[in-house]
Amino acid sequence: MTASNESSTISRALEGRTALITGASRGLGRAIATGFAAAGAKLVLIGRVRSNLESVAQELRDKGAEVHCFPYDLSKVEGIPELYEWITSAAGEVNILINVAGKNFRVPAIEFPLEEWRGVVDLNLTAPFVLSQCFARPLIREGKPGKIVNIASLMTAAARPMIPAYTASKGALGMLTKALAVEWAQYRINVNAVGPGYFKTELTRPLHQDPVFDKWVLERTPMKRWGEPGDLVGAVVFLSSSAADFITGQILYVDGGWLANV
Ligand SMILES: NC(=O)c1ccc[n+]([C@@H]2O[C@H](COP(=O)([O-])OP(=O)(O)OC[C@H]3O[C@@H](n4cnc5c(N)ncnc54)[C@H](OP(=O)(O)O)[C@@H]3O)[C@@H](O)[C@H]2O)c1
Numbered sequence: 001m002t003a004s005n006e007s008s009t010i011s012r013a014l015e016g017r018t019a020l021i022t023g024a025s026r027g028l029g030r031a032i033a034t035g036f037a038a039a040g041a042k043l044v045l046i047g048r049v050r051s052n053l054e055s056v057a058q059e060l061r062d063k064g065a066e067v068h069c070f071p072y073d074l075s076k077v078e079g080i081p082e083l084y085e086w087i088t089s090a091a092g093e094v095n096i097l098i099n100v101a102g103k104n105f106r107v108p109a110i111e112f113p114l115e116e117w118r119g120v121v122d123l124n125l126t127a128p129f130v131l132s133q134c135f136a137r138p139l140i141r142e143g144k145p146g147k148i149v150n151i152a153s154l155m156t157a158a159a160r161p162m163i164p165a166y167t168a169s170k171g172a173l174g175m176l177t178k179a180l181a182v183e184w185a186q187y188r189i190n191v192n193a194v195g196p197g198y199f200k201t202e203l204t205r206p207l208h209q210d211p212v213f214d215k216w217v218l219e220r221t222p223m224k225r226w227g228e229p230g231d232l233v234g235a236v237v238f239l240s241s242s243a244a245d246f247i248t249g250q251i252l253y254v255d256g257g258w259l260a261n262v
Contacts, residue, residue: 048071
C-alpha cells in the first residue's frame with residue numbers, strides 16, 4: 001500500500017458507520033463532528049440550540065456528509081430514551097456514541113449550591129450513562145458491535161479548587177467508562193474515554209482570558225501551549241474505529257504532557 005493509499009484508508013476509517021455526537025455545536029464536539037465527517041461517518045448531532053447545530057450541519061453537508069440534528073437539553077435525563085427512539089427512527093442504527101456535552105460551575109466548595117451540583121452531575125455523568133444504555137440495548141439485542149467514547153478531563157485524574165461537581169462528575173465518568181467496558185466487552189461494545197488537557201473553547205474562556213491562569217497552563221504543560229480543538233480529533237476517531245477493536249476501558253489523555261509532569 002502506498003503512503004497516499006494508507007492515509008486515505010485512515011481518513012475514511014469510519015465509512016459506513018453512524019456516530020451520535022453530543023455537544024456538537026461548538027468547541028471540542030464541533031471539531032470531533034468535523035473529523036468524523038472527514039472519516040466518512042454519518043452524523044447525528046445533539047446540542048440545545050437548533051440554529052447552532054444547523055450551522056455546523058450545513059457546513060458538513062456542503063462537504064458531502066449526511067447529518068441529522070436533534071436539539072435537546074441532555075440535563076433532562078428522563079427524556080433521553082424517548083429522544084433516542086426519535087433518533088433511530090430518523091437516522092437508523094447508531095454504531096458510535098461520543099459523549100461530549102458537559103459543563104462546569106465554579107464557586108468554593110463550601111458554598112456550592114445543591115441545584116448546581118445536580119445540574120453538573122446530570123449533564124456530565126448521568127446523561128452519558130443513560131445515552132450509553134439506549135445505545136447498547138439494540139446492539140446487544142441484535143448482536144452487533146459498537147464503540148462509546150466519553151470525553152473525560154484532567155479532572156478525571158487530578159483536582160483543582162472551586163470545581164467540586166465537575167471534578168467528581170469527570171472522575172466518576174472515568175470509572176463509568178471502565179464499568180461499562182468490563183460489562184459490555186462480551187457484546188463487542190468498546191467503551192473508552194479521551195481526557196483533554198487545557199483547550200481553548202467557550203467552556204474555558206474564563207481561564208484562558210485570565211492572564212495568571214493562562215501563564216500557569218503554559219508553564220505546567222510540557223508542550224507550552226493550549227490545545228486547539230483539532231488536536232483531540234485523532235484520538236477520538238482512532239478509538240471509534242476498527243483499529244481499536246481490542247482496546248476497552250482506557251482513558252487516553254490528550255494534554256500536551258500535562259499529567260506526566262510533576
Ligand atoms: N475545553 C477544555 O479544555 C476541556 C478540557 C477537558 C474536558 N473538556 C470536556 O469536553 C467537553 C466539551 O467541552 P468544550 O470545551 O467543547 O465546551 P463548550 O465549548 O462549552 O461546548 C459545549 C457543548 O455542549 C453543548 N451543551 C451544553 N450544555 C448542554 C445540554 N444541557 N444539553 C445538550 N448539549 C449541551 C453546547 O451546545 P448548547 O450550548 O447549544 O447546548 C456545546 O455544543 C465537556 O464535556 C468538557 O467537560 C473540555
